[in-house]
Amino acid sequence: MVREIEESLAAGSFGTGRRVTVPTIYIVGAGLSGMALAESLSRPERGAPVRIVLLEGRPSPGGRVSSYRESHTGQWTDNGQHLFMDVYSSMLSFLDRLGTRSRIVFPTPFSIDLLDGNNRPHPFSLDPKLGKIGGLLGVLSFSGLSLASRLSMLRVGARMSSGMLKEEMIDHLDAKTFLLNSGATHESIDRFWELLVVSATNLSASDVSAALLLRILRETLFGPGPSLIGWSSVSHRELVIDPALALFERRGVEVRCKSAVGRINLSGNRVSSIVVGESELPLSPTDHLVLAVPPWSLERILPIEMMDGELCQNIMRISFSSGIVSIHLWFSGPVVLPAIGGFMSGPIHWVFNKEMMGHPASSGEKLPEGENYLSLSYEGKKAGWRGSSFLSLTVSGVEAKDETSEEEWLDRALLAVGRFSRGPLPGLVHHRVIREKMSTPILGPGQSLYRPSNQTGVPNMWLCGDTTDTGLPATMESAVRSAHVLGETLFPLLHPGCGRQ
Numbered sequence: 001m002v003r004e005i006e007e008s009l010a011a012g013s014f015g016t017g018r019r020v021t022v023p024t025i026y027i028v029g030a031g032l033s034g035m036a037l038a039e040s041l042s043r044p045e046r047g048a049p050v051r052i053v054l055l056e057g058r059p060s061p062g063g064r065v066s067s068y069r070e071s072h073t074g075q076w077t078d079n080g081q082h083l084f085m086d087v088y089s090s091m092l093s094f095l096d097r098l099g100t101r102s103r104i105v106f107p108t109p110f111s112i113d114l115l116d117g118n119n120r121p122h123p124f125s126l127d128p129k130l131g132k133i134g135g136l137l138g139v140l141s142f143s144g145l146s147l148a149s150r151l152s153m154l155r156v157g158a159r160m161s162s163g164m165l166k167e168e169m170i171d172h173l174d175a176k177t178f179l180l181n182s183g184a185t186h187e188s189i190d191r192f193w194e195l196l197v198v199s200a201t202n203l204s205a206s207d208v209s210a211a212l213l214l215r216i217l218r219e220t221l222f223g224p225g226p227s228l229i230g231w232s233s234v235s236h237r238e239l240v241i242d243p244a245l246a247l248f249e250r251r252g253v254e255v256r257c258k259s260a261v262g263r264i265n266l267s268g269n270r271v272s273s274i275v276v277g278e279s280e281l282p283l284s285p286t287d288h289l290v291l292a293v294p295p296w297s298l299e300r301i302l303p304i305e306m307m308d309g310e311l312c313q314n315i316m317r318i319s320f321s322s323g324i325v326s327i328h329l330w331f332s333g334p335v336v337l338p339a340i341g342g343f344m345s346g347p348i349h350w351v352f353n354k355e356m357m358g359h360p361a362s363s364g365e366k367l368p369e370g371e372n373y374l375s376l377s378y379e380g381k382k383a384g385w386r387g388s389s390f391l392s393l394t395v396s397g398v399e400a401k402d403e404t405s406e407e408e409w410l411d412r413a414l415l416a417v418g419r420f421s422r423g424p425l426p427g428l429v430h431h432r433v434i435r436e437k438m439s440t441p442i443l444g445p446g447q448s449l450y451r452p453s454n455q456t457g458v459p460n461m462w463l464c465g466d467t468t469d470t471g472l473p474a475t476m477e478s479a480v481r482s483a484h485v486l487g488e489t490l491f492p493l494l495h496p497g498c499g500r501q
């Protein structure tokens with residue numbers, strides 16, 4: 001089918017020899033949402049041709065899901081750890097299309113060690129096979145909290161599970177106030193909820209909308225059964241970027257990097273052209289423009305005529321960002337840690353043992369006979385691992401104006417690793433501090449009202465990305481869900497005669 005489309009395109013016709021006008025869809029931004037939209041619209045089974053042009057400002061696609069070639073190891077290394085949940089249905093189906101879903105590892109039952117202020121680890125385990133009971137048992141058996149606090153978590157769970165409670169009823173509240181109102185103890189907030197909220201939303205519980213917390217908890221801890229949490233056993237580059245580029249080449253999607261869109265021109269109520277670098281690209285009456293960029297980029301390129309309009313005003317209200325700092329550490333010898341370790345009191349939130357997640361510390365490392373990185377259990381590693389180590393630490397909810405120096409982050413990271421691993425640390429051979437100042441938008445109480453839909457009021461201009469009104473926190477799932485919804489809206493408009501696929 002692809003071939004038929006390609007041949008027809010080359011001949012300027014499609015199907016029966018009748019001349020067809022092939023609409024062009026320009027997608028600004030080749031992050032997850034832009035790539036997922038291009039994939040959705042270019043599916044061969046759609047049965048009708050669309051010319052798709054992805055315009056990306058940076059030298060490579062990926063956006064906030066990016067990898068760089070680490071000079072120390074020569075390997076693709078990620079800008080920061082991304083976790084997946086098995087309820088990420090849109091994201092996982094996108095990976096299915098790319099052929100890389102099997103790279104996501106969901107350990108089951110899921111168990112993480114959370115370290116208290118006295119350096120005591122407390123396992124928090126969830127067994128989704130047990131359904132709702134799995135969540136209940138996980139909370140009740142968590143030794144990191146007093147019994148009173150564990151019971152208070154069940155009270156919160158009961159309130160969240162109630163069908164009477166609607167997200168819009170609590171959107172004006174911050175998550176901390178909502179938790180306290182629901183009977184949570186201060187201890188449970190300080191030692192458990194804060195870590196969960198900042199990790200899931202990249203904002204502190206006192207800054208984020210309670211509606212977002214409700215949505216997350218209903219899909220994870222207090223849903224029909226607790227959701228699995230997983231990770232990619234390869235870099236973002238190998239998981240998404242390279243497979244997407246290969247798929248786009250097969251399907252004839254044009255990807256133009258280093259092509260930042262600087263201006264959008266309107267004529268009447270339609271986009272008539274876009275300015276890319278020094279060139280102006282005209283849009284024909286059947287062409288469409290999709291802006292798959294975050295709010296802080298969007299506010300800079302929306303047409304000047306729209307500046308006083310509601311859309312622009314709303315975008316400006318949500319274009320403040322919260323940052324994530326990742327500290328990658330390479331050691332000359334073994335550092336014995338579980339795959340994921342959490343800190344119940346900051347300043348570091350998580351430590352990830354990257355080798356156990358499938359990312360070797362160096363390409364030449366030899367593992368024990370018959371082992372691979374994923375089969376190497378924590379216990380196995382304790383007993384037998386003598387190689388070097390690659391750890392990554394994450395700090396979420398970092399203010400954009402944070403000025404902590406690289407040395408200070410490194411000191412904090414080493415202290416945190418020492419607290420977890422207890423024994424003396426082997427020599428640190430290399431480190432890298434990556435600050436993603438614009439990781440996610442700040443979606444505080446009441447601000448979900450300002451999240452835009454895919455529509456802009458301009459008939460041939462659309463929005464897409466993690467900040468559109470998916471109701472989810474700004475995550476990979478939100479980005480891809482937004483793209484899939486838009487794909488289904490756009491396709492019939494591009495081809496009025498074709499049914500939905």
Ligand SMILES: Cc1cc2nc3c(=O)[nH]c(=O)nc-3n(C[C@H](O)[C@H](O)[C@H](O)COP(=O)(O)OP(=O)(O)OC[C@H]3O[C@@H](n4cnc5c(N)ncnc54)[C@H](O)[C@@H]3O)c2cc1C
Pocket residue numbers: 028029030031032033034055056057058061062063064065079080081082083084259260261262292293294297301324326436438439440464465466467474475476477479
């Ligand atoms: C360190 C870190 C850790 C994270 N951890 C998680 C996690 O564990 N789980 C999770 O679900 N999510 C996580 N996220 C969030 C997730 O990465 C984002 O929600 C998602 O990638 C957003 O995708 P997007 O396509 O909406 O936007 P983006 O990725 O921002 O893509 C927008 C693209 O548009 C381009 N662009 C901007 N302006 C222009 C212009 N004028 N012209 C052309 N191109 C332009 C940008 O360069 C970019 O490539 C994390 C994010 C970071 C930074």
